[in-house]
Amino acid sequence: MCLPKIQMTKTLKYILVMTVLLIALFLCNVFCGSVDIPCEETFNILCGGEASKESWKYIILESRMPQAVTALLCGPALAVSGLMLQTYFNNQLADPSILGITSGSGFGVAVVMLVLGGAMGVGNLAFSGFLAVLIGAVVGALLVMAILLFFSTFVKNSLTLLIIGIMIGYLTSSAISLLNFFATAEGVHSYVIWGLGTFGGVSSSQLPFFSSTILIGLVASILLIKPLNALLLGERYATNLGINIRLVRNLILLTVGLLTACVTTFCGPIAFIGLAVPHISRLLLGSSNHTSLLPFTMLTGSVIALFCNLACIFPNNGSILPLNAITPLLGAPVIIYVLINQRKIQYFN
Protein backbone atom coordinates (compact mmCIF):
# COMPACT_ATOMS: atom_id res chain seq x y z
CA MET A 1 0.00 0.00 0.00
CA CYS A 2 1.11 3.49 -0.64
CA LEU A 3 1.93 5.87 2.14
CA PRO A 4 1.64 9.63 1.79
CA LYS A 5 5.04 11.22 1.40
CA ILE A 6 5.06 13.14 4.69
CA GLN A 7 4.06 10.01 6.55
CA MET A 8 6.78 8.08 4.75
CA THR A 9 9.57 10.32 6.02
CA LYS A 10 8.00 10.28 9.48
CA THR A 11 7.93 6.49 9.40
CA LEU A 12 11.55 6.33 8.30
CA LYS A 13 12.54 8.73 11.07
CA TYR A 14 10.92 6.58 13.74
CA ILE A 15 12.37 3.38 12.31
CA LEU A 16 15.81 4.97 12.50
CA VAL A 17 15.32 6.14 16.09
CA MET A 18 14.02 2.73 17.16
CA THR A 19 16.89 0.90 15.46
CA VAL A 20 19.45 3.08 17.25
CA LEU A 21 17.63 2.51 20.55
CA LEU A 22 17.55 -1.22 19.84
CA ILE A 23 21.29 -1.45 19.29
CA ALA A 24 22.06 0.74 22.30
CA LEU A 25 19.78 -1.25 24.60
CA PHE A 26 21.10 -4.57 23.32
CA LEU A 27 24.65 -3.48 24.11
CA CYS A 28 23.54 -2.22 27.54
CA ASN A 29 22.00 -5.61 28.17
CA VAL A 30 25.30 -7.31 27.38
CA PHE A 31 27.59 -4.82 29.11
CA CYS A 32 25.54 -4.21 32.26
CA GLY A 33 24.36 -6.76 34.75
CA SER A 34 24.15 -7.59 38.40
CA VAL A 35 27.85 -8.50 38.37
CA ASP A 36 30.27 -5.71 37.52
CA ILE A 37 32.45 -6.67 34.60
CA PRO A 38 34.75 -4.03 33.12
CA CYS A 39 33.76 -2.92 29.63
CA GLU A 40 37.05 -3.80 28.00
CA GLU A 41 36.84 -7.30 29.48
CA THR A 42 33.32 -7.71 28.09
CA PHE A 43 34.47 -6.48 24.72
CA ASN A 44 37.36 -8.89 24.83
CA ILE A 45 35.07 -11.82 25.65
CA LEU A 46 32.66 -10.93 22.87
CA CYS A 47 35.53 -10.86 20.40
CA GLY A 48 36.43 -14.38 21.42
CA GLY A 49 39.38 -13.42 23.60
CA GLU A 50 40.22 -14.66 27.07
CA ALA A 51 38.92 -13.00 30.21
CA SER A 52 40.87 -12.40 33.39
CA LYS A 53 38.20 -14.34 35.28
CA GLU A 54 36.67 -17.52 33.90
CA SER A 55 33.34 -16.71 35.62
CA TRP A 56 33.07 -13.44 33.68
CA LYS A 57 33.31 -15.27 30.41
CA TYR A 58 30.63 -17.64 31.58
CA ILE A 59 28.35 -14.77 32.66
CA ILE A 60 28.68 -12.95 29.36
CA LEU A 61 28.34 -15.91 27.01
CA GLU A 62 26.00 -18.18 28.94
CA SER A 63 23.78 -15.66 30.70
CA ARG A 64 23.80 -12.13 29.34
CA MET A 65 24.01 -12.91 25.63
CA PRO A 66 21.22 -15.53 25.62
CA GLN A 67 19.10 -13.28 27.82
CA ALA A 68 19.56 -10.28 25.52
CA VAL A 69 18.75 -12.36 22.45
CA THR A 70 15.69 -13.83 24.20
CA ALA A 71 14.42 -10.35 25.05
CA LEU A 72 15.17 -9.23 21.50
CA LEU A 73 12.91 -12.01 20.18
CA CYS A 74 10.22 -12.16 22.88
CA GLY A 75 9.36 -8.49 22.52
CA PRO A 76 8.32 -8.70 18.85
CA ALA A 77 6.68 -12.10 19.41
CA LEU A 78 4.36 -10.74 22.09
CA ALA A 79 3.82 -7.36 20.43
CA VAL A 80 2.92 -8.85 17.05
CA SER A 81 0.59 -11.36 18.73
CA GLY A 82 -1.15 -8.47 20.44
CA LEU A 83 -1.41 -6.51 17.20
CA MET A 84 -2.87 -9.43 15.26
CA LEU A 85 -5.43 -10.13 17.99
CA GLN A 86 -6.39 -6.46 18.16
CA THR A 87 -6.97 -6.36 14.43
CA TYR A 88 -8.68 -9.73 14.20
CA PHE A 89 -11.08 -9.19 17.10
CA ASN A 90 -11.43 -5.52 16.18
CA ASN A 91 -10.69 -4.76 19.81
CA GLN A 92 -8.06 -2.36 21.04
CA LEU A 93 -7.72 -4.14 24.38
CA ALA A 94 -7.07 -7.61 22.99
CA ASP A 95 -3.75 -9.23 23.80
CA PRO A 96 -2.55 -12.76 24.56
CA SER A 97 -2.55 -12.34 28.34
CA ILE A 98 -5.90 -10.54 28.62
CA LEU A 99 -7.68 -13.04 26.39
CA GLY A 100 -6.32 -15.90 28.50
CA ILE A 101 -4.12 -17.35 25.74
CA THR A 102 -1.03 -17.00 27.92
CA SER A 103 -2.63 -18.91 30.78
CA GLY A 104 -3.91 -21.44 28.25
CA SER A 105 -0.37 -22.21 27.18
CA GLY A 106 0.70 -22.15 30.83
CA PHE A 107 -1.92 -24.80 31.45
CA GLY A 108 -0.55 -26.86 28.55
CA VAL A 109 2.93 -26.59 30.03
CA ALA A 110 1.68 -27.61 33.47
CA VAL A 111 -0.13 -30.67 32.14
CA VAL A 112 2.87 -31.89 30.15
CA MET A 113 5.24 -31.27 33.03
CA LEU A 114 3.02 -33.20 35.38
CA VAL A 115 2.77 -36.10 32.94
CA LEU A 116 6.55 -36.05 32.49
CA GLY A 117 6.83 -36.00 36.27
CA GLY A 118 9.08 -33.00 36.33
CA ALA A 119 8.84 -29.62 37.91
CA MET A 120 7.41 -26.54 36.27
CA GLY A 121 10.08 -24.69 34.35
CA VAL A 122 11.97 -25.96 31.37
CA GLY A 123 15.49 -25.00 32.33
CA ASN A 124 16.80 -28.54 32.66
CA LEU A 125 14.89 -30.45 30.03
CA ALA A 126 16.29 -32.40 27.11
CA PHE A 127 15.30 -31.39 23.59
CA SER A 128 12.52 -33.98 23.18
CA GLY A 129 11.23 -32.94 26.59
CA PHE A 130 10.75 -29.35 25.77
CA LEU A 131 9.44 -30.10 22.35
CA ALA A 132 6.67 -31.94 24.20
CA VAL A 133 6.27 -28.98 26.54
CA LEU A 134 6.10 -26.56 23.63
CA ILE A 135 3.50 -28.66 21.85
CA GLY A 136 1.53 -28.76 25.11
CA ALA A 137 1.75 -24.98 25.33
CA VAL A 138 0.67 -24.48 21.71
CA VAL A 139 -2.27 -26.85 22.20
CA GLY A 140 -3.26 -25.00 25.37
CA ALA A 141 -3.10 -21.64 23.58
CA LEU A 142 -5.08 -22.91 20.59
CA LEU A 143 -7.67 -24.45 22.89
CA VAL A 144 -8.33 -21.09 24.55
CA MET A 145 -8.52 -19.39 21.15
CA ALA A 146 -10.93 -22.03 19.88
CA ILE A 147 -13.19 -21.31 22.85
CA LEU A 148 -12.91 -17.57 22.17
CA LEU A 149 -13.71 -18.16 18.52
CA PHE A 150 -16.75 -20.21 19.47
CA PHE A 151 -18.04 -17.39 21.65
CA SER A 152 -17.23 -14.77 19.04
CA THR A 153 -19.68 -16.39 16.61
CA PHE A 154 -22.61 -15.23 18.70
CA VAL A 155 -21.15 -12.63 21.09
CA LYS A 156 -20.97 -9.60 18.84
CA ASN A 157 -20.05 -7.09 21.53
CA SER A 158 -16.27 -6.91 21.66
CA LEU A 159 -16.21 -5.82 25.31
CA THR A 160 -18.26 -8.88 26.29
CA LEU A 161 -15.87 -11.09 24.36
CA LEU A 162 -12.95 -9.49 26.19
CA ILE A 163 -14.53 -10.25 29.56
CA ILE A 164 -15.17 -13.83 28.46
CA GLY A 165 -11.46 -14.03 27.59
CA ILE A 166 -10.54 -12.73 31.04
CA MET A 167 -12.82 -15.34 32.63
CA ILE A 168 -11.24 -18.11 30.55
CA GLY A 169 -7.90 -16.84 31.81
CA TYR A 170 -9.10 -17.16 35.42
CA LEU A 171 -10.47 -20.65 34.75
CA THR A 172 -7.20 -21.92 33.28
CA SER A 173 -5.23 -20.24 36.07
CA SER A 174 -7.27 -22.02 38.68
CA ALA A 175 -6.91 -25.26 36.73
CA ILE A 176 -3.14 -24.78 36.90
CA SER A 177 -3.40 -24.19 40.66
CA LEU A 178 -5.40 -27.39 41.01
CA LEU A 179 -2.76 -29.26 39.03
CA ASN A 180 -0.15 -27.80 41.36
CA PHE A 181 -1.93 -29.57 44.18
CA PHE A 182 -0.63 -32.82 42.71
CA ALA A 183 2.85 -31.49 42.12
CA THR A 184 5.82 -31.72 44.43
CA ALA A 185 6.83 -28.82 46.67
CA GLU A 186 9.73 -28.23 44.33
CA GLY A 187 7.31 -28.17 41.41
CA VAL A 188 5.14 -25.55 43.09
CA HIS A 189 8.20 -23.46 43.84
CA SER A 190 9.41 -23.52 40.27
CA TYR A 191 5.88 -22.69 39.07
CA VAL A 192 5.83 -19.58 41.25
CA ILE A 193 9.23 -18.54 39.94
CA TRP A 194 8.05 -19.17 36.36
CA GLY A 195 5.02 -16.97 37.01
CA LEU A 196 7.25 -13.99 37.81
CA GLY A 197 8.53 -13.95 34.26
CA THR A 198 12.12 -13.68 33.08
CA PHE A 199 14.02 -13.45 29.81
CA GLY A 200 16.77 -15.50 31.45
CA GLY A 201 14.97 -18.81 31.05
CA VAL A 202 16.54 -19.80 27.77
CA SER A 203 19.97 -21.43 28.04
CA SER A 204 22.48 -21.00 25.23
CA SER A 205 21.93 -24.61 24.15
CA GLN A 206 18.17 -24.05 23.87
CA LEU A 207 18.59 -20.73 22.12
CA PRO A 208 18.75 -22.04 18.52
CA PHE A 209 15.53 -23.99 18.91
CA PHE A 210 13.80 -21.10 20.69
CA SER A 211 14.99 -18.51 18.15
CA SER A 212 13.98 -20.50 15.11
CA THR A 213 10.48 -21.15 16.50
CA ILE A 214 9.97 -17.44 17.19
CA LEU A 215 11.41 -16.48 13.80
CA ILE A 216 8.99 -18.82 12.03
CA GLY A 217 6.11 -17.11 13.84
CA LEU A 218 7.41 -13.63 13.01
CA VAL A 219 7.87 -14.46 9.33
CA ALA A 220 4.34 -15.88 9.27
CA SER A 221 3.01 -12.64 10.70
CA ILE A 222 4.76 -10.65 7.97
CA LEU A 223 3.12 -12.86 5.35
CA LEU A 224 -0.25 -11.96 6.87
CA ILE A 225 0.13 -8.19 6.39
CA LYS A 226 -2.15 -7.97 3.33
CA PRO A 227 -5.12 -9.87 4.81
CA LEU A 228 -4.65 -8.04 8.12
CA ASN A 229 -5.12 -4.73 6.28
CA ALA A 230 -8.26 -6.08 4.61
CA LEU A 231 -9.54 -7.22 8.01
CA LEU A 232 -9.49 -3.61 9.22
CA LEU A 233 -12.59 -3.19 7.05
CA GLY A 234 -14.32 -6.11 8.77
CA GLU A 235 -14.75 -9.75 7.77
CA ARG A 236 -17.37 -9.17 5.08
CA TYR A 237 -15.38 -6.50 3.27
CA ALA A 238 -12.29 -8.69 3.54
CA THR A 239 -14.15 -11.62 1.98
CA ASN A 240 -15.30 -9.36 -0.82
CA LEU A 241 -11.67 -8.39 -1.44
CA GLY A 242 -10.89 -12.02 -2.20
CA ILE A 243 -9.62 -13.04 1.23
CA ASN A 244 -10.32 -16.63 2.27
CA ILE A 245 -11.44 -15.62 5.72
CA ARG A 246 -11.41 -19.07 7.29
CA LEU A 247 -7.85 -19.76 6.13
CA VAL A 248 -6.60 -16.36 7.22
CA ARG A 249 -8.29 -16.62 10.59
CA ASN A 250 -6.72 -20.02 11.23
CA LEU A 251 -3.30 -18.75 10.17
CA ILE A 252 -3.59 -15.72 12.46
CA LEU A 253 -4.64 -17.84 15.43
CA LEU A 254 -1.97 -20.47 14.73
CA THR A 255 0.74 -17.82 14.52
CA VAL A 256 -0.43 -16.10 17.69
CA GLY A 257 -0.63 -19.50 19.39
CA LEU A 258 2.89 -20.49 18.36
CA LEU A 259 4.47 -17.17 19.36
CA THR A 260 2.62 -16.85 22.67
CA ALA A 261 3.18 -20.48 23.59
CA CYS A 262 6.89 -20.35 22.84
CA VAL A 263 7.43 -17.18 24.87
CA THR A 264 5.23 -18.39 27.73
CA THR A 265 6.94 -21.77 27.94
CA PHE A 266 10.41 -20.33 28.29
CA CYS A 267 9.85 -16.97 29.91
CA GLY A 268 6.61 -17.24 31.86
CA PRO A 269 3.36 -15.34 31.41
CA ILE A 270 4.59 -11.89 30.43
CA ALA A 271 1.84 -9.30 30.54
CA PHE A 272 1.39 -5.90 28.92
CA ILE A 273 4.02 -6.05 26.18
CA GLY A 274 1.47 -7.54 23.77
CA LEU A 275 -1.14 -5.02 24.83
CA ALA A 276 0.84 -1.79 24.98
CA VAL A 277 3.43 -2.05 22.22
CA PRO A 278 0.94 -2.01 19.29
CA HIS A 279 -0.59 1.13 20.79
CA ILE A 280 2.78 2.82 21.25
CA SER A 281 3.59 1.96 17.64
CA ARG A 282 0.27 3.24 16.27
CA LEU A 283 0.59 6.46 18.24
CA LEU A 284 4.12 7.06 16.99
CA LEU A 285 3.45 6.20 13.36
CA GLY A 286 -0.03 7.71 13.32
CA SER A 287 -1.29 4.86 11.19
CA SER A 288 -2.96 1.49 11.48
CA ASN A 289 -1.66 0.36 8.09
CA HIS A 290 0.00 -2.99 8.83
CA THR A 291 2.47 -2.54 5.98
CA SER A 292 4.43 -0.17 8.18
CA LEU A 293 2.77 -0.83 11.55
CA LEU A 294 3.56 -4.54 11.82
CA PRO A 295 7.33 -4.32 11.21
CA PHE A 296 7.48 -1.22 13.39
CA THR A 297 5.62 -3.03 16.17
CA MET A 298 8.29 -5.74 16.06
CA LEU A 299 11.02 -3.15 16.37
CA THR A 300 9.28 -1.36 19.25
CA GLY A 301 8.61 -4.72 20.90
CA SER A 302 12.32 -5.50 20.92
CA VAL A 303 13.17 -2.10 22.31
CA ILE A 304 10.59 -2.33 25.10
CA ALA A 305 11.55 -5.89 26.02
CA LEU A 306 15.26 -5.03 26.15
CA PHE A 307 14.45 -1.97 28.23
CA CYS A 308 12.35 -4.03 30.67
CA ASN A 309 15.11 -6.61 30.95
CA LEU A 310 17.58 -3.86 31.75
CA ALA A 311 15.21 -2.41 34.32
CA CYS A 312 15.14 -5.79 36.09
CA ILE A 313 18.77 -5.39 37.21
CA PHE A 314 18.11 -1.85 38.40
CA PRO A 315 18.65 -2.52 42.17
CA ASN A 316 22.33 -3.10 41.31
CA ASN A 317 22.99 -5.19 44.41
CA GLY A 318 23.12 -8.59 42.82
CA SER A 319 19.37 -9.27 43.00
CA ILE A 320 17.02 -9.16 40.02
CA LEU A 321 13.48 -7.77 39.86
CA PRO A 322 10.78 -10.01 38.39
CA LEU A 323 9.91 -9.04 34.82
CA ASN A 324 6.19 -9.00 35.53
CA ALA A 325 6.79 -6.26 38.09
CA ILE A 326 8.29 -4.03 35.39
CA THR A 327 6.06 -4.53 32.33
CA PRO A 328 2.84 -3.18 33.94
CA LEU A 329 4.72 -0.06 35.08
CA LEU A 330 5.38 0.65 31.44
CA GLY A 331 2.26 -0.79 29.85
CA ALA A 332 -0.57 0.23 32.12
CA PRO A 333 -0.03 4.02 31.78
CA VAL A 334 0.03 3.66 27.99
CA ILE A 335 -3.29 1.84 28.00
CA ILE A 336 -4.85 4.36 30.38
CA TYR A 337 -3.61 7.19 28.14
CA VAL A 338 -5.07 5.50 25.07
CA LEU A 339 -8.43 4.91 26.75
CA ILE A 340 -8.70 8.45 28.12
CA ASN A 341 -7.82 9.96 24.74
CA GLN A 342 -10.04 7.60 22.80
CA ARG A 343 -11.88 10.41 21.09
CA LYS A 344 -8.75 12.26 20.09
CA ILE A 345 -6.86 9.25 18.75
CA GLN A 346 -7.83 8.84 15.15
CA TYR A 347 -7.53 5.08 14.92
CA PHE A 348 -10.49 4.55 17.19
CA ASN A 349 -12.99 5.99 14.75
Added chain:
Amino acid sequence: MDMSTLITASELCIGYHNKGEHLQIHQHLNFSLRRGELISLCGPNGVGKSTLLRTIANLQSPLSGEIEVLGRQMVSYSEKELSRIIAVVLTDRANIGGLSVEEVVALGRQPYTGFFGRLSREDKSLVKSAIQSVGMADKTNRYIAELSDGERQKVMIAKSLVQECPLVILDEPTAFLDVASRIEITQLLHDIAHIQNKTVLLSTHDIEQALQLSDQLWLLTKDGLQTGSPEDLVANHKIDTLFEGRNVVFDEKTWTFRSKTRLEFF
Protein backbone atom coordinates in the same frame (compact mmCIF):
# COMPACT_ATOMS: atom_id res chain seq x y z
CA MET B 1 -26.73 -17.04 -22.55
CA ASP B 2 -27.46 -13.37 -23.02
CA MET B 3 -24.17 -11.44 -22.79
CA SER B 4 -25.84 -8.48 -21.14
CA THR B 5 -26.96 -10.59 -18.18
CA LEU B 6 -24.60 -10.56 -15.21
CA ILE B 7 -26.45 -12.54 -12.62
CA THR B 8 -29.46 -14.82 -12.73
CA ALA B 9 -31.09 -16.29 -9.66
CA SER B 10 -33.63 -19.05 -9.81
CA GLU B 11 -35.81 -20.40 -7.01
CA LEU B 12 -33.54 -18.69 -4.51
CA CYS B 13 -34.31 -19.26 -0.85
CA ILE B 14 -32.53 -16.87 1.51
CA GLY B 15 -32.21 -16.82 5.27
CA TYR B 16 -29.99 -18.05 8.07
CA HIS B 17 -28.76 -21.30 9.52
CA ASN B 18 -29.43 -21.35 13.22
CA LYS B 19 -28.42 -24.37 15.29
CA GLY B 20 -29.16 -26.75 12.46
CA GLU B 21 -32.48 -25.11 11.72
CA HIS B 22 -33.17 -23.13 8.58
CA LEU B 23 -34.58 -19.71 9.22
CA GLN B 24 -36.20 -18.87 5.90
CA ILE B 25 -36.76 -15.22 5.13
CA HIS B 26 -37.75 -15.49 1.48
CA GLN B 27 -38.15 -18.33 -0.97
CA HIS B 28 -38.85 -18.76 -4.69
CA LEU B 29 -36.98 -15.59 -5.59
CA ASN B 30 -36.27 -15.22 -9.31
CA PHE B 31 -34.46 -12.29 -10.82
CA SER B 32 -31.65 -11.24 -13.11
CA LEU B 33 -29.25 -8.32 -13.25
CA ARG B 34 -28.24 -6.74 -16.55
CA ARG B 35 -25.20 -4.66 -17.35
CA GLY B 36 -25.25 -0.89 -17.01
CA GLU B 37 -28.41 -0.61 -14.98
CA LEU B 38 -29.13 1.14 -11.71
CA ILE B 39 -31.39 -1.06 -9.61
CA SER B 40 -32.95 0.11 -6.36
CA LEU B 41 -34.12 -2.40 -3.79
CA CYS B 42 -36.91 -0.99 -1.65
CA GLY B 43 -38.86 -2.49 1.17
CA PRO B 44 -39.91 -1.93 4.75
CA ASN B 45 -37.44 -2.40 7.63
CA GLY B 46 -36.64 -5.97 8.57
CA VAL B 47 -38.00 -7.48 5.38
CA GLY B 48 -34.61 -8.94 4.42
CA LYS B 49 -33.05 -6.41 2.05
CA SER B 50 -29.58 -6.78 3.52
CA THR B 51 -29.90 -10.55 3.58
CA LEU B 52 -30.79 -10.56 -0.11
CA LEU B 53 -27.91 -8.25 -1.01
CA ARG B 54 -25.43 -10.27 1.04
CA THR B 55 -26.62 -13.46 -0.63
CA ILE B 56 -26.11 -11.99 -4.09
CA ALA B 57 -22.66 -10.76 -3.01
CA ASN B 58 -21.77 -14.26 -1.78
CA LEU B 59 -21.25 -12.98 1.76
CA GLN B 60 -23.74 -15.53 3.00
CA SER B 61 -24.93 -18.66 1.28
CA PRO B 62 -28.48 -19.21 0.08
CA LEU B 63 -30.50 -21.92 1.84
CA SER B 64 -31.43 -23.36 -1.54
CA GLY B 65 -31.74 -22.33 -5.15
CA GLU B 66 -29.11 -21.21 -7.60
CA ILE B 67 -27.25 -18.05 -8.49
CA GLU B 68 -25.50 -17.91 -11.83
CA VAL B 69 -22.71 -15.39 -12.33
CA LEU B 70 -21.71 -14.78 -15.94
CA GLY B 71 -23.13 -18.15 -16.91
CA ARG B 72 -21.42 -20.15 -14.17
CA GLN B 73 -22.71 -21.33 -10.81
CA MET B 74 -21.68 -18.92 -8.05
CA VAL B 75 -20.50 -21.79 -5.82
CA SER B 76 -17.91 -22.74 -8.44
CA TYR B 77 -16.12 -19.39 -8.04
CA SER B 78 -13.33 -18.77 -5.55
CA GLU B 79 -13.38 -15.67 -3.32
CA LYS B 80 -10.57 -14.29 -5.43
CA GLU B 81 -12.50 -14.68 -8.72
CA LEU B 82 -15.66 -13.15 -7.30
CA SER B 83 -13.74 -10.22 -5.84
CA ARG B 84 -13.14 -9.09 -9.42
CA ILE B 85 -16.80 -9.39 -10.38
CA ILE B 86 -18.76 -8.11 -7.40
CA ALA B 87 -17.74 -5.15 -5.22
CA VAL B 88 -19.67 -4.20 -2.11
CA VAL B 89 -20.27 -1.15 0.03
CA LEU B 90 -21.75 -2.25 3.35
CA THR B 91 -23.12 -0.72 6.52
CA ASP B 92 -20.56 -2.67 8.59
CA ARG B 93 -18.60 -0.52 10.97
CA ALA B 94 -14.98 -0.62 9.84
CA ASN B 95 -11.96 -0.05 12.03
CA ILE B 96 -10.16 2.23 9.60
CA GLY B 97 -9.98 5.58 11.40
CA GLY B 98 -6.20 5.38 11.34
CA LEU B 99 -5.90 4.89 7.59
CA SER B 100 -5.78 7.66 5.01
CA VAL B 101 -8.37 8.03 2.25
CA GLU B 102 -5.78 6.85 -0.25
CA GLU B 103 -4.91 3.77 1.80
CA VAL B 104 -8.53 2.69 2.14
CA VAL B 105 -9.26 3.13 -1.57
CA ALA B 106 -6.05 1.22 -2.34
CA LEU B 107 -7.45 -1.73 -0.37
CA GLY B 108 -9.84 -2.14 -3.28
CA ARG B 109 -6.88 -3.21 -5.41
CA GLN B 110 -6.20 -6.24 -3.22
CA PRO B 111 -7.81 -8.68 -5.70
CA TYR B 112 -5.15 -7.63 -8.21
CA THR B 113 -2.04 -6.99 -6.14
CA GLY B 114 0.57 -9.56 -5.19
CA PHE B 115 1.36 -11.26 -1.94
CA PHE B 116 2.32 -8.15 -0.02
CA GLY B 117 -0.26 -5.88 -1.60
CA ARG B 118 2.33 -3.65 -3.24
CA LEU B 119 0.75 -1.22 -5.71
CA SER B 120 1.98 -0.88 -9.27
CA ARG B 121 2.03 2.47 -11.04
CA GLU B 122 -1.26 1.62 -12.78
CA ASP B 123 -2.81 0.68 -9.43
CA LYS B 124 -1.79 4.03 -8.03
CA SER B 125 -3.20 6.01 -10.92
CA LEU B 126 -6.45 4.02 -10.73
CA VAL B 127 -6.71 4.84 -7.02
CA LYS B 128 -6.05 8.49 -7.78
CA SER B 129 -8.68 8.75 -10.48
CA ALA B 130 -11.26 6.88 -8.37
CA ILE B 131 -10.72 9.34 -5.52
CA GLN B 132 -11.11 12.14 -8.05
CA SER B 133 -14.31 10.71 -9.50
CA VAL B 134 -16.01 10.66 -6.09
CA GLY B 135 -14.88 14.24 -5.49
CA MET B 136 -12.44 13.54 -2.66
CA ALA B 137 -9.22 14.58 -4.41
CA ASP B 138 -8.51 17.38 -1.93
CA LYS B 139 -8.73 14.94 0.99
CA THR B 140 -6.54 12.16 -0.39
CA ASN B 141 -4.18 12.17 2.58
CA ARG B 142 -6.73 12.78 5.30
CA TYR B 143 -7.45 10.20 7.98
CA ILE B 144 -10.81 8.46 7.66
CA ALA B 145 -11.46 9.52 11.26
CA GLU B 146 -11.53 13.16 10.13
CA LEU B 147 -14.25 12.63 7.52
CA SER B 148 -18.00 13.05 7.72
CA ASP B 149 -20.34 10.08 7.19
CA GLY B 150 -21.04 11.16 3.62
CA GLU B 151 -17.35 11.48 2.83
CA ARG B 152 -16.64 8.04 4.29
CA GLN B 153 -19.36 6.63 2.08
CA LYS B 154 -17.71 8.24 -0.93
CA VAL B 155 -14.38 6.68 0.05
CA MET B 156 -15.97 3.24 0.24
CA ILE B 157 -17.58 3.81 -3.16
CA ALA B 158 -14.16 4.76 -4.55
CA LYS B 159 -12.81 1.53 -3.02
CA SER B 160 -15.50 -0.42 -4.89
CA LEU B 161 -14.63 1.40 -8.12
CA VAL B 162 -10.95 0.45 -8.09
CA GLN B 163 -12.04 -3.15 -7.64
CA GLU B 164 -13.04 -2.83 -11.33
CA CYS B 165 -16.09 -5.04 -10.99
CA PRO B 166 -19.01 -5.08 -13.42
CA LEU B 167 -21.39 -5.24 -10.44
CA VAL B 168 -21.39 -2.94 -7.42
CA ILE B 169 -23.74 -3.78 -4.54
CA LEU B 170 -24.45 -1.10 -1.95
CA ASP B 171 -26.41 -1.61 1.26
CA GLU B 172 -28.21 1.64 2.11
CA PRO B 173 -25.51 3.94 0.78
CA THR B 174 -27.48 7.07 1.59
CA ALA B 175 -28.74 6.19 5.06
CA PHE B 176 -27.77 8.68 7.79
CA LEU B 177 -26.61 11.24 5.24
CA ASP B 178 -27.74 14.85 4.94
CA VAL B 179 -29.71 15.90 1.87
CA ALA B 180 -26.70 17.29 0.00
CA SER B 181 -24.58 14.16 0.44
CA ARG B 182 -27.57 12.00 -0.40
CA ILE B 183 -28.11 13.71 -3.73
CA GLU B 184 -24.39 13.73 -4.51
CA ILE B 185 -24.03 10.03 -3.86
CA THR B 186 -27.17 9.05 -5.74
CA GLN B 187 -26.00 11.09 -8.73
CA LEU B 188 -22.57 9.50 -8.47
CA LEU B 189 -24.06 6.00 -8.52
CA HIS B 190 -26.26 6.97 -11.44
CA ASP B 191 -23.17 8.07 -13.37
CA ILE B 192 -21.29 4.91 -12.45
CA ALA B 193 -24.10 2.85 -13.94
CA HIS B 194 -24.66 4.87 -17.09
CA ILE B 195 -21.24 6.28 -17.89
CA GLN B 196 -18.98 3.47 -16.68
CA ASN B 197 -21.56 0.85 -17.75
CA LYS B 198 -21.48 -0.94 -14.38
CA THR B 199 -24.49 -2.56 -12.79
CA VAL B 200 -25.33 -0.81 -9.54
CA LEU B 201 -27.64 -2.59 -7.11
CA LEU B 202 -28.48 -0.64 -3.98
CA SER B 203 -30.99 -0.76 -1.20
CA THR B 204 -32.68 2.44 -0.08
CA HIS B 205 -35.55 3.82 1.93
CA ASP B 206 -35.87 6.82 -0.33
CA ILE B 207 -38.46 5.38 -2.71
CA GLU B 208 -39.36 8.68 -4.31
CA GLN B 209 -35.79 9.24 -5.40
CA ALA B 210 -35.41 5.59 -6.39
CA LEU B 211 -38.45 5.97 -8.67
CA GLN B 212 -36.87 8.90 -10.44
CA LEU B 213 -33.33 7.58 -10.88
CA SER B 214 -33.55 3.81 -11.18
CA ASP B 215 -33.73 1.77 -14.34
CA GLN B 216 -35.20 -1.08 -12.39
CA LEU B 217 -37.02 -1.15 -9.10
CA TRP B 218 -37.11 -4.17 -6.82
CA LEU B 219 -39.90 -4.14 -4.27
CA LEU B 220 -39.31 -6.60 -1.45
CA THR B 221 -42.26 -7.26 0.83
CA LYS B 222 -43.02 -10.20 3.06
CA ASP B 223 -44.94 -11.67 0.12
CA GLY B 224 -41.87 -11.73 -2.09
CA LEU B 225 -39.96 -9.77 -4.67
CA GLN B 226 -41.49 -7.77 -7.52
CA THR B 227 -39.24 -6.32 -10.16
CA GLY B 228 -39.85 -3.95 -13.03
CA SER B 229 -39.21 -0.49 -14.36
CA PRO B 230 -40.53 2.33 -12.17
CA GLU B 231 -43.16 3.23 -14.81
CA ASP B 232 -44.51 -0.32 -15.01
CA LEU B 233 -44.64 -0.75 -11.25
CA VAL B 234 -46.49 2.52 -10.83
CA ALA B 235 -48.89 1.72 -13.68
CA ASN B 236 -49.64 -1.67 -12.14
CA HIS B 237 -50.29 -0.11 -8.72
CA LYS B 238 -47.47 -2.12 -7.15
CA ILE B 239 -45.91 0.70 -5.14
CA ASP B 240 -48.71 0.69 -2.59
CA THR B 241 -47.99 -2.95 -1.72
CA LEU B 242 -44.80 -1.78 0.03
CA PHE B 243 -46.68 -0.24 2.89
CA GLU B 244 -49.80 -2.32 3.08
CA GLY B 245 -51.64 -1.76 6.34
CA ARG B 246 -49.77 1.44 7.05
CA ASN B 247 -51.18 4.94 7.05
CA VAL B 248 -49.47 5.84 3.77
CA VAL B 249 -50.68 6.06 0.21
CA PHE B 250 -48.78 6.52 -3.06
CA ASP B 251 -50.00 9.30 -5.32
CA GLU B 252 -49.60 8.03 -8.88
CA LYS B 253 -49.85 11.49 -10.39
CA THR B 254 -47.05 13.17 -8.44
CA TRP B 255 -45.08 9.96 -7.69
CA THR B 256 -44.92 10.85 -4.02
CA PHE B 257 -46.19 9.36 -0.78
CA ARG B 258 -48.65 11.00 1.53
CA SER B 259 -50.61 10.20 4.61
CA LYS B 260 -53.98 8.51 4.16
CA THR B 261 -55.59 10.41 7.01
CA ARG B 262 -54.69 13.77 5.57
CA LEU B 263 -56.45 12.66 2.43
CA GLU B 264 -59.66 12.19 4.37
CA PHE B 265 -59.44 15.60 6.04
CA PHE B 266 -59.34 17.54 2.80
